[in-house]
Amino acid sequence: MKTAVRLIQCNSRLGDWEHNKSMHQEAIDAAVRNGKQLVMFPELSMTGYFLKDQAHEQALSRDAEELEFLCEASKSISILAGFVERGRDGRIYNSMGFFEDGMLLSVHRKVHLVTYGMFEDGRDFAPGQVFEPVRSKHGIFGIMTCEDMWHIGGAYLYFLDGVDALLVASASPGRGISAAGASEGEPGMASNRTWKTIQDHACLLFQTPVLYANRVGFEDGIIFGGATRALDASANEMGYLDSLDEGHLDVELSRALLERTRAITPLRRDERPELFAAELTRRNQGEQA
């Protein structure tokens, strides 16, 4: 089985739902025309990222009319797109919706909110509580939102679930181009080099393809770094957008290649989750003592 995937590197406009809706619709239509089966957008692709007080103003419940066009479009193609979710209890989440066959099939709420440096996620959003893979007709996918990938736990749990790919949606600023010191002389932005290293590691340790879609453009002088990238289960680069322009990356997920990779080096077979669980429990008790 092969799945044709398109990763979108877009420049969402902050708080401009109508513009972002058209942008999504056009990108989805083009992906359908080009025979893609799954199209993925970056984090908060429908709203823009540094929302601050706009977060709750942009928030939508899962059954909101505004999301209908994505449900409708998902009759032709599976879609991963970012929006601000208002939970039934009023909590606001930074969510990625997976739309398929006319419905919102699954939602991943960003677990690891980033609240340091320039980021204020933890002030505006409630954290997600689970890493639950989405069971799509194209395979089982582990959805992660940006900082979720900077912690090993999510990717590890999805590895135990045997997901076919990690779908990583990001709104990651590009920084460190002018830094002197260690990175001097290395091409590109330091932040994008770090992302590559993290993607490579997760991919190799968990033998799982990584599809990473990041934004471009500016919000109040902060540039988003692009560098949308896709790796197969052996961390071979299937594609990389080395550009600060909007664009897309087309890749193909191959079930046969995935199975072969995992058979040759059976990391999942030899993994010891029960040992890990016991050790976690022991340490957790120690922490609480």
Add this chain to the structure above:
Amino acid sequence: MQPDLLNQILVRFLKEEAGCFGFKKAVLGLSGGVDSAVSCALAAQAFGPENVLAVMMPYTTSHPDSLNHAHLCAEALGVRTKIVPIGDMVDGYANQEGLEDPTRRGNIMARARMVVLYDQSAAESGLVIGTSNKTEILLGYSTQFGDGASALNPLGDLYKHQVFQLARHLDLPTEIVDKAPSADLFEGQSDEADLGFTYAEADEALFRMIEERWSMEELLEHGFERAFIEKLQWRVTINHYKRLPPIIAKVTSRSFLTDFRYLRCRDH
């Protein structure tokens, strides 16, 4: 540093940030120094030279080289120019007050230039592009509401030596890149003499202090003089007010910046 990538990012910044507020033109003060030359070159790339108005604002005591170098730069970049001498503006007030203190006079010159730029900005429907670099913003070596005032500043996160690197990358006239930096607020002024240290020294120390967050112990171990570091720390700290908006007494339930938190409104 990667000047080509930095150049690309800063041009994108100007274009996108101005564009999303509906602006396609830029206005900036061109002094003949390296900072405004770099800002001007970036603006010319972003908006097209015909959409950039470089305003030269000599005071009666400004060094003639300043105006000559500004012309050299404007010609090389092909931007539009306008000369607005600020002698009468500055002297009108300064003489009325009997002002002799060079710092106060210098501040008035810087603010007179701001008045001219913002008026030209209205006439042109163009945004004022800033020319202050990170080193001088950190050290507070600028006039609040004067040369520090702008709508968009492409250089504010670049240390002075990076501005020089960018200037060389942009192929700006050597007369501008090679001369000693001067605010040119009075005859024979030199930034480095005013500050009491060189930009090269300041940049290295500030980079370690700000970007790398080194402790005093680490800085001393590296070989910096304690007095020098203390002087920088003092300047960075006492000038922090210049980097912030005015203090508003918070008396309602929703105050600006603290709990009325929005990025700038975008008019597409």
